[in-house]
Structures are given as structure tokens and as C-alpha cells.
Amino acid sequence: MAFSLVYLEAVEVPLSATALELIAGAARLGDPVAVTNHAVTPDVVAALGAAGVSGVVVPEGGNEAAQQNFLSFETELLAIALSETEASGVVLPNSVNGKEIAARLGAKLEAGVITDAIDIAADGTVTKSVLAGAYTTQAHVTEGPLIVTLKGNSVEFVAPATAEDPDLLEIPVEDVKPGARIVEVREKAESGRPDLTAARIVVSGGRGVDGDFSQVEELADALGAAVAASRAAVDAGWIGHDLQVGQTGKTVSPQLYVAAGISGAIQHKAGMQTSKVIVAINDDPDSPIFEIADLGIVGDLKNVLPQAAAALRERS
């Protein structure tokens, strides 16, 4: 069986759900070989083996050059790994960094790149949702390796019956294309809530929260849900841009999306209208959000959200 590559941005034990999904995505295309620019411990290698990875590729001598060549270092690393393994495809996370490496790799190798994949078939056919969720398309590359970025929560990981004992391959990375220099990295604090793009339930607040997200957070916590926001709330500085849903924010597709004090502008809908069930709470009965809500509540979110949160806490 041919190899496939899976690019992992972070590798820690236990492997994250994201890493496992990416491995599962790559396994559709071949025998997965993991590539990462981080140093890996024997623990990590063993965990990757248990997940079905047959080889692990890291840069020889560490990744210091990556600091001076933002993402062009990782591109070169993958290009070399691809030529060494003759892999049929590369699966990367659908993160801003993952997409950028995929883009560079495509231009470098004159290979086709498909982003935002929600499914990958064994024959290399990739499914994605386009035009803000209005269409589902299937595409494939016409020749050469498939470079694909896979969205979270889209393929299921099933642990293989037998673990592999992966070989660790250190490869020299030279001739890196000039990149930007990293001046500073600010790691983000964990919120304690589920990750927005992976969450099964999302409670989102807009301009209607009027500066106070506590009721949105209260309902989210009663549901074990992620918190999100419209751009109006982000622009007002009430909440970080990380939590913005929409055209220029995150795209989410949870089982349940609760929109509180959000009017439903097209750019917001672009990020959430593929949610399975949508609930809207808005004091304006003419808000366009009601056109797509499975349950609409015309009312003040300041009354509705705490009452729902209290009732839910009582039931659990």
C-alpha cells in the first residue's frame, strides 16, 4: 500500500482529537506517515504507532530555522518527506497555518490543493461545503499528490486493532524559501470550555448582549457548550476575535447553535447555517435570523437565557 502523509502541528500524549482525525483522514489515502516540526519523545512515537502511524518524520537538528522562515520551513520539510516516501497525498489541519503550508506546498510542487474538506474518499475524492454552506461539492486532483486540509469533526477515528512500531526518520531541511521572522509568539489561554470548532453545542451572543456576555456564558456552562459571538460583539471589544463566527471568523457546524441577540446578517449566517439545529432569541420579530431558526423566541435574552440555564441545571 502506498504511503500518505499527515502533518501534525502539535504532538502531545495523549494525541488530541484533531491529531487522531487527521491520521484517520490520511489513512483513507494510504499507510499514514506523520510529519511534524516538533521534537518527538518515544512516548509520542508509541502513541502515533497505536493510532496506526507507520513512520514519523522530523527535521534533523531541530526546527530553529523555522523561527526565521515562518511556514516556509514546514513546507520544505513536507516537500522532502513527500519525495522520500513517494506518498500519494498529504493531509493537513484546516487551520490558518495548515492551509498556508498546503498552499505553499501546492505552488512548490505544482500540485492541486483542496481546502476545507469534510470528507476524503479512498480514491482521493474530496467533499467540501462551499458558498457559505449553500452547496456541497466533490473535487479531486488531476495528477500528482493530493494536498488536502481537513476540517475538524468531519471524519471518525477508529483505533486500529494492532499498533505499529513506527520508524523515526530525521531529515535535513535545507534551501528553505525566505519567510517571515517570528518576533513573538503569544500562546492562547485555555478557556476551560470546549473548542469552538469542535463543540457539539455553541451558544453565541451578538450586539444584543449589550456588553455583558455573562448570560451567554451561563447557558453555555449549563450545557457544556462553547461560547461564540457575532462580529458586532467582537468589534465592540466585548469578546475576543477568536470566538467570532462568520465569513471572517470561524465556521461552525454543531448539533445545536443558540444565537442570542444576533440579527442574522449574511456574513454571520455564512459561519453557522450548516448547524444541525438553530435556536434564536431576539427581541425584534423581523430579524432575519428567525428565517433559519428551528426555534425562534421573540424576547429579551436577559430573561430567556438565565431561565433556560436554571431549568437545565435543575434537570442534570
Add this chain to the structure above:
Amino acid sequence: MRVLALVKYVPDAQFDRHIDPATHRMIRDESILSELDEYAVEAALQMKESSASGSTVVALTVGPEQAANAVKKALQMGADEGIHITDSAIQGSDALATSRVLAAAIEKAGPFDAVVTGLSSTDAETSLVPAQLAERLGLPLLSFATSVELNESTVRITRDADAASYVLEADFPLVLSVTDQANEPRYPNFKGIMAAKRKSIETLTLADLGLTPEQVGAAGSKTVVVESAERPARVGGNVITDDGEAGLRLAEFILAQKVL
């Protein structure tokens, strides 16, 4: 300083957008300058304004005849010159082929300090082109800038990714992509609109760029869409008015979904 601002003419996202069921290509009526490219034009204008006199902003587009409208809008905002690459063979290009055309056009446009783009087009929304340009042109890329700071010979940006945010720096010449957090695009004012009428747009074909039809369009692309299906439109469900107990109804509704 000479800054190239890349602008794309895309279907207006305010209307329903459609894919042709036979060709699986987007139907491109009712198009406008991509809203996200207004941030690129604004960033380019700000770079020009904060540097020495004699600086220029060139708006560059690739697209059908009507795409000149995207350049026109950029000229109205304050860009000095326009370049429009148009050739029927280019139609149907994927990101890889598009970046090939753009890279050739940028090289043809002459020496520059920066190429500025939006964070993605609002049609295909892949964000692939800026990085592919950097790779093809062999230049550093400052991508997804949420703020841009210009120094003597360098640009410094902040960039937000999922697990961390970064401060990145690169020397001119470079490729820069800006998000909608980076600035507030100006509206063309009366003076800008009148001045734009006297600015010229240079129109070029593939041959002018030294490219052949085989290098662009479907022939020059490495991806192909084989199927497209419209999702059924969502229909609104039950709308109730809060009578003091809507929160309880909401809790019941959520419990009935069995998502907990």
C-alpha cells in the same frame, strides 16, 4: 514606495449565489469588488501615505471584461494606476493556475515593494493565493495581518492563528495579506470618483505575460470539481413570543434534541 493591491471581482454575497450544474463553476453575474479586498486597498493606501512622496498604489486584477470594475473601485478609493489581465482562457482557473497568472502579472508590472491582498476571496474562500504568490515570487509572506506597522525597510504585523497569535516581521519586498481587523476601508468620496475617471487601466492578455492557454484555466489547474449539489434551503420553524416562560420552553426544546 510602489505597492500592488490585488483586487478580485466576485459574485455579491448579499444575493443567493449559484453553481452551474453542468460545469460546476460559479455563476458570476451581479459581481462586485470583493469586500475583503477593500481592506487590501486600504492597507496599500496607508502604506503609500506613510511613506515618501512619489509613492504609488497599483490595483491589479485578473478576470473577465467586467472585472475592470473592481480596479475602478480601487482607483476611486485612491489607487493611482490599474492593471487588468483578461483572457478567456483564464476562466476556470483554480488557485494554483490563478497564482501563476498573478505572479506573471506582478513580475510584468515591474519593481515593487509590497503586494497586498485580502485574507481570501469571498467566492472560493480558500486563502491559498497569497501563500502561493510568496512561494512563486520567492518572497517572505506576512499573512492574515490583524494590524500592520511600517518601518524603514521592514513591515511588522500581528497575526492570529488557532493556538497562538504571532508578531511577524519581514523586509521589503514582501507579500502581505490583511484581515478585516486590520483597518477600516475608506469610501470613495466625490473627489475620488471624479479623479478616477482620469486614471487609466492597462489591459493585458496572457500573451503579454508570456503565458500559454495550457498554463491556465482547466488545462493549467490541478484540481477539478466533479459534482455539486445545492443544499436544501433552511426553513424557519416555530417562533414563539416570550410570555415569561420562554426560557423553560427553550430548556425543554434543548433537552428534546438529545444533544447533552
